[in-house]
Amino acid sequence: MKFTPRRLAAALIAIPLLLATPAAAQIFNPESFVLPNGMQVVVIPNHRIPVVSHMVWYRVGAADEPAGKSGIAHLLEHLMFKGTEAVPPGEFSKIIARHGGRDNAFTSSDYTAYFQNVAKEHLELVMRMEADRIANLRLDPKDVHTERDVVLEERRSRTDNDPAALLSERSEAALYLNHPYRNPIIGWAVEIAKLDTEDAIDFYKKYYAPNNAILIVAGDITAKELKPLAEKYYGSLPPRDVPRRLRPQEPYPLTARRVELRHPDVRQPSWGRRFLAPSYSSGDTKYAYPLEVLSEVIGGSTTSRLYRKLVVEKELATAAGTFYDPSALDLSSFGVYASPRPGVAMDTLEQAMIAELDQIATGDVDGGEIERAKERLRANVAYARDSLQAGAYAFGVALTTGQSIEDVERWPERIAAVTIDQVREAARMVLKADQSVTSVLLPGKTEKVATPPQESANRAREVEALQ
Amino acid sequence: MNIVKMMGMAALLLAITVTPAGAVEVQRVVSDKGIVAWLVEDHTNPIISTSFAFRGGAIADPQNKAGTANMVSGLLDEGAGDMRSYEFQKALEDKAIRLSFDANRDTFSGNLRTLGENRDFAFDMLRLALTQPRLDSEPIERIRAQILAGLARELQDPNNVAGRKWMATAFPAHPYGTAVSGTPESVRSIDRKDLHGFIEGRFARDNLIIGVSGDITAEHLKPLLDKAFGQLPEKAAPLAVASTTPAAAGTLLVEHRDIPQSVVVFGKAGIARKDPDWYAAYIMNYILGGGGFNSRLMEQVREKRGLAYSVSTYLQPLDYGALMAGGVATQNDRVAQSIEVIREEWRRLREDGPTNEELNNAKTYLTGSFPLQLTSTNAIAGILVSIQLDELGIDYLDRRNGLIERVTLDDVKRVAQRLLDPAQLSWVVVGNPAGLTVN
Numbered sequence: 001m002k003f004t005p006r007r008l009a010a011a012l013i014a015i016p017l018l019l020a021t022p023a024a025a026q027i028f029n030p031e032s033f034v035l036p037n038g039m040q041v042v043v044i045p046n047h048r049i050p051v052v053s054h055m056v057w058y059r060v061g062a063a064d065e066p067a068g069k070s071g072i073a074h075l076l077e078h079l080m081f082k083g084t085e086a087v088p089p090g091e092f093s094k095i096i097a098r099h100g101g102r103d104n105a106f107t108s109s110d111y112t113a114y115f116q117n118v119a120k121e122h123l124e125l126v127m128r129m130e131a132d133r134i135a136n137l138r139l140d141p142k143d144v145h146t147e148r149d150v151v152l153e154e155r156r157s158r159t160d161n162d163p164a165a166l167l168s169e170r171s172e173a174a175l176y177l178n179h180p181y182r183n184p185i186i187g188w189a190v191e192i193a194k195l196d197t198e199d200a201i202d203f204y205k206k207y208y209a210p211n212n213a214i215l216i217v218a219g220d221i222t223a224k225e226l227k228p229l230a231e232k233y234y235g236s237l238p239p240r241d242v243p244r245r246l247r248p249q250e251p252y253p254l255t256a257r258r259v260e261l262r263h264p265d266v267r268q269p270s271w272g273r274r275f276l277a278p279s280y281s282s283g284d285t286k287y288a289y290p291l292e293v294l295s296e297v298i299g300g301s302t303t304s305r306l307y308r309k310l311v312v313e314k315e316l317a318t319a320a321g322t323f324y325d326p327s328a329l330d331l332s333s334f335g336v337y338a339s340p341r342p343g344v345a346m347d348t349l350e351q352a353m354i355a356e357l358d359q360i361a362t363g364d365v366d367g368g369e370i371e372r373a374k375e376r377l378r379a380n381v382a383y384a385r386d387s388l389q390a391g392a393y394a395f396g397v398a399l400t401t402g403q404s405i406e407d408v409e410r411w412p413e414r415i416a417a418v419t420i421d422q423v424r425e426a427a428r429m430v431l432k433a434d435q436s437v438t439s440v441l442l443p444g445k446t447e448k449v450a451t452p453p454q455e456s457a458n459r460a461r462e463v464e465a466l467q
Numbered sequence: 468m469n470i471v472k473m474m475g476m477a478a479l480l481l482a483i484t485v486t487p488a489g490a491v492e493v494q495r496v497v498s499d500k501g502i503v504a505w506l507v508e509d510h511t512n513p514i515i516s517t518s519f520a521f522r523g524g525a526i527a528d529p530q531n532k533a534g535t536a537n538m539v540s541g542l543l544d545e546g547a548g549d550m551r552s553y554e555f556q557k558a559l560e561d562k563a564i565r566l567s568f569d570a571n572r573d574t575f576s577g578n579l580r581t582l583g584e585n586r587d588f589a590f591d592m593l594r595l596a597l598t599q600p601r602l603d604s605e606p607i608e609r610i611r612a613q614i615l616a617g618l619a620r621e622l623q624d625p626n627n628v629a630g631r632k633w634m635a636t637a638f639p640a641h642p643y644g645t646a647v648s649g650t651p652e653s654v655r656s657i658d659r660k661d662l663h664g665f666i667e668g669r670f671a672r673d674n675l676i677i678g679v680s681g682d683i684t685a686e687h688l689k690p691l692l693d694k695a696f697g698q699l700p701e702k703a704a705p706l707a708v709a710s711t712t713p714a715a716a717g718t719l720l721v722e723h724r725d726i727p728q729s730v731v732v733f734g735k736a737g738i739a740r741k742d743p744d745w746y747a748a749y750i751m752n753y754i755l756g757g758g759g760f761n762s763r764l765m766e767q768v769r770e771k772r773g774l775a776y777s778v779s780t781y782l783q784p785l786d787y788g789a790l791m792a793g794g795v796a797t798q799n800d801r802v803a804q805s806i807e808v809i810r811e812e813w814r815r816l817r818e819d820g821p822t823n824e825e826l827n828n829a830k831t832y833l834t835g836s837f838p839l840q841l842t843s844t845n846a847i848a849g850i851l852v853s854i855q856l857d858e859l860g861i862d863y864l865d866r867r868n869g870l871i872e873r874v875t876l877d878d879v880k881r882v883a884q885r886l887l888d889p890a891q892l893s894w895v896v897v898g899n900p901a902g903l904t905v906n
Contacts, residue, residue: 048841049842051842081760090770093760097759098828098832100834100836100839101835102839118839119835146771149772150775151776152798153775156727157796160728161726161727162623267620268616268617303556303557303560311609312552315608315609315612318612318613319613339616341612342619375561380563382512382514382563383514383563386511386516386845387842389842
């Protein structure tokens with residue numbers, strides 16, 4: 001089904017976290033309770049129309065995979081649609097659609113989630129079906145192998161056919177020397193091709209337990225209405241021991257690294273740089289909120305610093321900005337990027353970007369711009385409440401990455417509390433060029449890029465033929 | 468417009484079905500100066516979403532200046548009135564006002580979202596953007612460079628290359644044959660006079676459609692409509708665009724790229740939105756390739772054979788020529804099989820029609836899923852514009868379920884017979900496909 005890179009998840013959480021009313025006000029006003037088997041439940045009432053978004057999030061993602069099994073979290077997500085005794089393979093989504101509903105699922109490094117959007121009257125049906133597949137998945141190896149081919153095609157569409165995506169994947173692998181964030185969420189093609197039924201079932205049995213899941217329902221519902229249903233369908237599932245998420249740890253980033261991809265299909269070059277950075281839950285967490293503000297000040301919009309300097313004033317770039325996702329369970333990354341204007345040499349753009357970043361890294365960030373950025377971030381909150389799913393996503397991401405409901409609700413005041421000095425200090429601590437990974441995408445020839453995925457696909461079919 | 472964008476548009480236009488009675492009340496608001504808007508009040512949150520469109524998008528680009536409408540869409544928020552680009556965008560940002568413009572093939576559209584407390588300021592900024600855009604030379608050259616870089620990026624994306632090639636082959640002598648963003652040559656040739664010409668020709672009151680949803684009443688909306696749109700000229704320039712049908716039926720073209728997966732775009736003439744068989748065709752498309760995991764193509768290509776991550780078809784009723792098109796992406800040495808399976812499914816649905824069960828499943832989904840479209844004020848504002856563009860009537864939301872329910876098995880069989888001749892399909896493949904016969 002769907003597959004969400006960590007960065008997309010960042011965009012999702014950035015949307016909901018804003019409110020125009022006074023800082024102490026809540027954003028989504030959720031209700032929450034915990035079932036006796038340890039499954040947490042979050043309800044986000046929104047009574048505009050009689051529909052609900054029903055989601056189950058698991059505290060497991062690609063970064064929890066065993067070594068050599070990259071892609072199993074995502075493949076399992078696909079296989080969760082391949083049947084139980086009660087719901088035959090491939091029928092799950094069809095039953096939802098026959099009831100006027102839409103369903104899908106997505107996998108990230110830190111979480112895996114399943115959702116159905118339906119009329120309120122069908123909520124009980126989707127709860128019964130979702131609870132059923134938490135405990136009763138039955139996989140036919142033939143379906144597993146067909147789905148593995150589907151995932152390899154998904155990988156070709158998203159990554160292997162796209163030089164920018166290939167470079168991004170290799171850059172993450174260069175940034176994280178040891179932590180599994182270095183693996184792409186969808187997996188490496190050579191390893192996807194060897195995944196099999198047993199790998200999926202092992203992973204499922206290890207992590208898909210009610211006490212490792214969170215139920216989130218947004219829409220025309222209250223906790224009082226939901227509770228008996230949650231107890232009936234999810235409360236009866238027995239809890240199981242789930243391993244603690246102790247992942248390989250990232251060593252101190254001692255070196256600068258450079259990743260260059262020359263690819264015959266590149267028509268528009270680009271430049272980027274990544275730095276290891278704290279998240280809300282890992283590293284020097286006190287810098288997470290200041291880094292969100294810093295990201296907005298220097299790269300959040302067309303009035304921010306990199307765009308003003310590189311695109312407007314120096315006329316060297318067509319785009320320039322930042323990315324930062326504070327919601328990672330482990331160490332996150334802070335990134336900057338730029339694309340040269342037609343006719344501008346990559347070296348020229350690179351030197352100008354580095355000069356600007358070096359200056360920012362000394363803490364040279366305008367105080368007035370910091371205050372403006374804080375207001376801008378907070379003012380956008382109002383729009384998040386206009387969406388049925390934004391709140392559900394925000395709580396799902398938070399509760400699977402070491403944050404609490406309160407952390408989400410208090411985001412506006414945490415941003416308001418960020419000081420100018422904290423932003424400057426965060427810039428000094430994180431933007432260290434001699435520990436960064438620089439990525440350059442250029443036109444030209446390279447080793448035959450098409451070869452590895454092609455080989456792996458052939459191997460996939462060989463494995464299938466042997467079954 | 469690339470194929471991906473086309474699909475998004477189609478999804479929006481097709482997504483309109485019926486709402487539960489009374490859940491959404493559409494009001495027709497007429498301002499003192501005669502500006503008309505459709506309004507759905509929603510006081511849940513202090514937000515107002517406004518969507519609008521002028522008829523005539525990229526199809527109104529001057530000869531050999533493809534991309535003019537698109538460039539205008541990038542420049543309206545780059546300075547207006549006394550405010551230069553930076554001041555204009557800073558003013559919007561500081562009040563959390565979101566203003567955007569988009570050039571489509573048949574329309575030029577815009578979207579304004581604001582908190583209720585800033586509504587007067589927001590609508591005044593919209594007035595400035597529409598009536599006094601500065602079009603200073605710095606932003607013109609900056610946006611031109613961004614569009615050229617975007618075009619270069621499109622050329623490294625096989626999906627985009629395939630979509631452009633399909634449209635160019637199908638419409639060799641019609642504006643539809645060129646992408647909304649234009650070509651590097653045409654974009655370099657556009658000057659300030661062309662941009663002004665487009666604005667003066669298209670931005671007029673007899674050409675304007677507006678949908679509003681959110682925390683505002685009809686009485687409060689009227690002066691805002693006059694403020695933002697009241698200064699526009701009365702009449703738009705005449706639009707002389709010929710109707711067309713896609714050429715090149717039965718062809719298969721390969722554009723060679725050394726990539727591991729071949730991207731395939733296919734299509735043929737479709738069905739007009741006003742055609743009496745539209746709803747039968749809509750259901751037919753759901754069953755064939757529009758219905759995600761419920762479609763025959765998804766079942767045969769992905770679920771049974773693992774040939775692709777996604778395969779789909781869609782109806783695109785453009786104003787001057789309707790299309791039925793689709794796409795798939797499969798590794799090079801199996802792509803011929805994907806194409807064969809797709810052809811076979813077109814033939815099978817055409818000859819045998821759907822089953823009663825398929826028809827009923829399509830109806831329950833298409834009628835039941837509508838409320839899922841109405842979950843934000845912005846979505847509602849957009850749907851109000853679509854209904855007006857298609858001239859479906861202000862009671863459309865109440866009639867829509869009935870129109871779907873009324874379709875019979877014979878209706879779908881008839882329209883499948885008419886639309887699903889696989890020999891009429893033309894194909895474009897981008898990649899390094901094995902075992903394909905090219906003609």
